[in-house]
Amino acid sequence: MPSITKTVGVVVGLAAVASALPALPKLTPKQTHIYNLAKRQNAAAAALGLADVDILQFALTLEWLEATFYQQGFALFGDDQFRALGLNDVQLADLKGIGSSELTHVGLLQSAIAQAGVQPVQPCEYNFGFTDAAGMVATAAILESVGVSAYLGAAPLVSDGGILGTAGSILTVEARHQSFIRVATGAAASPSPFDTPLGPKAIFSLAAPFITSCPAGSNLVLTAFPTLALVSPAPAAGVSALAAGTVLQFQSDAAAGATHCGFTNSAATGGTAFAPFDAAAGTCALPHNLAGTVYVTLTSAAPITGVLTDDITVAGPTVLNLS
Known part of the structure; x- marks a missing residue:
């Protein structure tokens, strides 16, 4: 057992070293608020039982939904129906490009999850309630907004910097998707100086009405709130x-x-x-x-x-x- 004298000596030595180090900058009140918010959100993630790989699975579930949404929509509605909404050829190509991006996001997330030694979730069965191209574009505007909010809300819950960087690279593209669809439908491109984050359970509650069933092993640990x-x-x-x-x-x-x-x-x-x-x-x-x-x-x-x-x-x- 170390003696009290030795222990005190170590503490005094550490104090002397600390006093010789340059003073670290203090956090501003705003930075302190953000830090405390991030801590609360990480505690919330722990309470939900969400590890980093669970958050990736959550993101993959959303990307599967979005990718399938565009695949089914473009299979149902011809180019003429989108042009009838006022979309020109360039805008129509951009809209189809969004669907391709979502499928690429699926591949990236599958790879990241597999590298963690976990089986990625598979696509579910969906019911998007398609009736016409106008309804599809209106729903796309909502889905892209939800996608931005999902990645923003999940970012403070991620502990691994590499995963956070990957999520950030998807978030910026989702935001461009959102802005394009807003402009193409005549809405303001950037109506607010900030986007709105949402927690995982709220996001899953927005996605759940589109999901009719999922393969065994691909159900998330989250449960949805009652619908509104x-x-x-x-x-x-x-x-x-x-x-x-x-x-x-x-x-x-x-x-x-x-x-x-x-x-x-x-x-x-x-x-x-x-x-x-x-x-x-x-x-x-x-x-x-x-x-x-x-x-x-x-x-x-x-x-x-x-x-x-x-x-x-x-x-x-x-x-x-x-x-």
């Missing part, structure tokens, strides 16, 4: 014209347990703006100062911090594109 749907105004009417204060009506089998609507958007303080929810009518009012893609959930609380967590999420999210 916008009833009024009708989504087909175009929600981009909605003004702050507009009363929105939602439907969910879990609505009885909700007290608020949470509108998650980068423009909201803390990430989410909360509005009281009338469970009897299924309604809440659209808050002010939101733009671009907004994710709406039903919640059981409304923290003044604006931080939405899984434990207060009752149903959702569903997507509003406000500009």
Whole structure:
């Protein structure tokens, strides 16, 4: 057993060395906030039982969905139907290129997962509800927004720098996909100075309605929240014209347990703006100062911090594109 005298000597020596080192720069309040947020998110990942390879599997599940979405859509609808929407030949080629990119992302993620000694998840069976080319492009705009939010939300959960770099290289391309589709459909290319991250469970809840079944061994460890749907105004009417204060009506089998609507958007303080929810009518009012893609959930609380967590999420999210 080391003596107390020796132990004290070591501590004093270390203190002397430390005092001789140059002072390290202190974190700014903003950097400290980001650091603490990252720690909370990593703790959340641990609580969900997600290791780095699980996050890669989660990303691969989304990429399989997106790649299959474009494959099925282009097989169903001819070029003339997309040109009828106002897309020129260059834009049509770009749209098809997005589908090719998603398939390439699948290959990259499969390789990374296999290198970790794990069997990559396989594609599932999907029901995208295709009826026409216009509906496909509208759904593509939502999927690409969700893809950006998925990679943003997963980034702080990843501990391996190499994996984070790979995810970042996909994220930037997903953002370009999103911007292209927004411009091609007449929406603002960049309606907000920041994109909105979402946690894995919220992202999976957005993807789950498209998935009818998955092969054995390809089911994620995540479970989806109860679904949430916008009833009024009708989504087909175009929600981009909605003004702050507009009363929105939602439907969910879990609505009885909700007290608020949470509108998650980068423009909201803390990430989410909360509005009281009338469970009897299924309604809440659209808050002010939101733009671009907004994710709406039903919640059981409304923290003044604006931080939405899984434990207060009752149903959702569903997507509003406000500009």
